[in-house]
Amino acid sequence: MKRIAVTLALLATLLPAVFPSIIRAGNVKVTNLCIPTVIGQEYNMTALLCIENDGSGDMTLDGVTVRLSGLPPKTFSDVSLLYTGTMPPVYSKTQSLAIRTQFSNIGASQRVWCHPDYAMLQDSGRPDKEGRLALVSGKRLVKGRNWFYVSVSIGRSAAKDISSEYRLEVEQVLVNGCPAEMEPTGSPLHRLGIPLRNHGDDGADAFRIPGLVTTPQGTLIAVYDVRHHTMQDLQEDIDIGMSRSTDGGRTWEKMKIIMDMGEWGGLPESQNGIGDPAVLVDDNTGEIFVVAVWTHGIENARAWNRVGDGFSSESTAQLMIVSSKDDGRTWSEPVNITRQVKQPEWRFTLQGPGRGITMHDGTLVFPIQYIDPQKVPNAGIMYSTDHGRTWHCHGHAWTNTTESQVAETEPGVLMLNMRNNRKTGRIVCTTGDMGRTWAEHPSSGTLREPLCMAGLLFVPADSNVLGRDILLFSNPDTTKGRNHMTIKASLDKGHTWLPANSLLLDEEEGWGYSCMTMIDRETVGILYEGSVSQLVFQAVKLRDIVSD
Secondary structure (H helix, E strand, O other): OHHHHHHHHHHHHHOHHHOOOOOOOOOEEEEEOOOOEEOOOOOOEEEEEEEEEOOOOOOEEEEEEEEEEOOOHHHEEEEEEEEOOOOOOOOOOOOOHHHHHHHHHHHHHOOHHHOOOOOEEEEEEOOOOOOEEEEEEEEEOOOEEEEEEEEEEEOOOOOOOOOOEEEEEEEEEEEOOEEOOEEEEOOOEEEEEEEEEOOOHHHOOEEEEEEEEEOOOOOEEEEEEEEOOOOOOOOOOEEEEEEEEOOOOOOOOOOEEEEOOOOHHHOOHHHOOEEEEEEEEOOOOOOEEEEEEEOOOHHHOOHHHHOOOOOOOOOOOEEEEEEEOOOOOOOOOOEEOHHHHOOOOOOOEEEOOEEOEEOOOOOEEEEEEEEOOOOOEEEEEEEEOOOOOOOEOOOEEEEOEEEEEEEEEEOOEEEEEEEEOOOOOOEEEEEOOOOOOOEEOOOOOOOOOOOOOOEEEEEOHHHOOOOOOEEEEEEEOOOOOOOOEEEEEEOOOOOOOOOOOEEEEEOOOOOOOEEEEEEEOOEEEEEEOOOOOOEEEEEEEHHHHOOO
């Protein structure tokens, strides 16, 4: 009966003469959130409602009507309304110590916002055949700001195409029996996401540093740090994990550990961590390579500052590589390539992280970084001309840079896009002689960043549905925090990045690293450290990024 009463009240808004004009105490602010809807998750925030009570009289939220479109109504297993009191439930708006403390410890895996001690379920149901649903509340509002959110749940079997979009629009809010005036912000369009890795999966504390490639068979290979006990960087008990998908990222096989240095040298596993992977597929042979950095000893200190020069495992970090010749099903034992790449005076030397590429002539290329004798970091490349048997490096592209990604924008011409410690935007350089010499690209400094790893992917015209050369770039598009994860496209090989050719995926705070690969000719896959999962995977149509 209560739901019927609210529904009748909402329908009665078609007869405005029956009601007073607008409710006392101002408007309802509706914030449409741009964060992925995680498939298989019970609660997903889509829209925030903030209702302010000035305390001059009683106020009650009677209910909210929403309309969903873009996907069949049966896709939505549950639509809910939750009340979080005076606490904004999203990181960007809240002062909640619980949310902020849990985020600092486990990142996107914090679930304070939907824990029953913090979020009171008001009502839930499924939309009708037209996509509408009236959610009942009856919550008496306290003085000050009152926060509600609309949640959507989509079952794993219900989402047939994970690149799909849907709309959720808050059509009506009833307060004290009257329709409230709404102030909407943000887009009601929402995208789906797959929670690839999260705190607690397989008993691990954290998963970080994504790498992603597509094999010639169309298989997606994802690699990442498995941080067993803390979310801290090396040196810690860290292994390299691998996940494999044969259906475009919709489902993933059970994680495999493909690099684990164990108790090498008689020291505990926490002093034999291996991490920050980069992955590469040899397009000609199909062999998959993963390179990662191993640190031994150093008292569990921070490897970035503690690792020294030389070549021995006791004094410096070691570059280790594994490969798979059967599409990621099985992997080789680690091989040490430190002496092939590193110069003796360099200190901490490591790969990308992220991914590498195969050039037109078959050369394999990984981005690298190293700390020089003056303790200044530098980014460059390493490469192999014999399908991964031996590797070479000629130094750095630009000083005071770190985590980079590489793309071949023209045959024989490599572009390196680098994290810039100067905080003046991404440094971009090109080389035509495999890194012996470098030139600064005209676009250097134009892509902003908050000091974070970023993704780079060149998609030739003959490999995509748009029939144009497309350079894709992904990062937290901000200079403060690591939020607003965005994919951008350049149609002139990185010279310009037009605002129209960009797509915001996740506006909330995460750890911010990302890596991209083409799933098929029309769809790009991205694996990133987002706000809804420590590692979230999304599939996006190129036409949703490129407006031209």
